[in-house]
Amino acid sequence: MALFLAAIGFGLWGLWTTVISPDDDPNKVAELRRRNERLSQDVSTLRRSDQISREANRDLQRTLAERDEEIAGLRADIAFYERFVGATGQRRGLSVHDLEMRLQNGDVWHFVATLTQNLNRGAVNSGRLTLSMEGTRNDRLERLSWSSLRKQNNAPGLGYSFKYFQQVEGEVMLPAGFKPLRVTVRLVPAGGSTAEQSFPWPDTLH
Structure with missing residues (x-):
């Protein structure tokens, strides 16, 4: 040309x-x-x-290039879930497999928690999910509860109900000047023991 x-x-x-x-x-x-x-x-x-x-x-x-990256990620997820629900998958009770945090706007963060269980095959596991965070503000350690993150007194947890795995999504708001260090996901099932899983803040960012 x-x-x-x-x-x-x-x-x-x-x-x-x-x-x-x-x-x-x-x-x-x-x-x-x-x-x-x-x-x-x-x-x-x-x-x-x-x-x-x-x-x-x-x-x-x-x-x-973006589509190739997305397809590669989906294939990895499919391979994991196939192994998880297959006959050779390691038996595990209710747990949090992964947590992703994405900044939406200002101090609002969108999260996606991937819940899994294959200990009781075919059984429905239901309950509620909450988050809490540990971090610093004004050079002091601080812990934010679920109600603080949701800006609502006695905020109810997010419901979940699944047999093998489920992704639960929601939003939280961080106060100005707060620097997260760790996020803890707490699962309170309708029956059975509470499960918790903590993630270092950098590992959750996507």
Whole structure:
């Protein structure tokens, strides 16, 4: 494309310098000028088209890379769950397999907790989930309860109900100046023992 544009530009220069002379007919000069303007417009259009094509190609490559990364992550998740529910999967009771935290806006954070259990195959496990955080504010250690994170007195936990695994999502709000160090997920089942799992803050960020 660049070579083609250069050739057109060189042709325009040659057309203007070799064809037109002071003795040429005014009508011929006017026609050549019009042709020159049309060719100049064509060159500008081609250059813009080439730029758009390059930008579109970069966007496409970036999108494909993002999709490849997403597919790889989904395949890894599928492989894990297949092993988990399969006959060879290690038997485990109610637990928190993973916790992801994503900043939404301001001090609001969206979390996704992945809950698992395969000890009692086929049995439904239900209950409520809460979070708490440990961190620092004004150089002092501080612990935030679920109600503090939800900005609601006696905030109820988020419900869950599953046989093998479930992702529970919600939002929490951190106070200004609070720097998290650790997040603890607490599961209170309708029947059975409470389960807790703590995650270092950096490990939860996605």
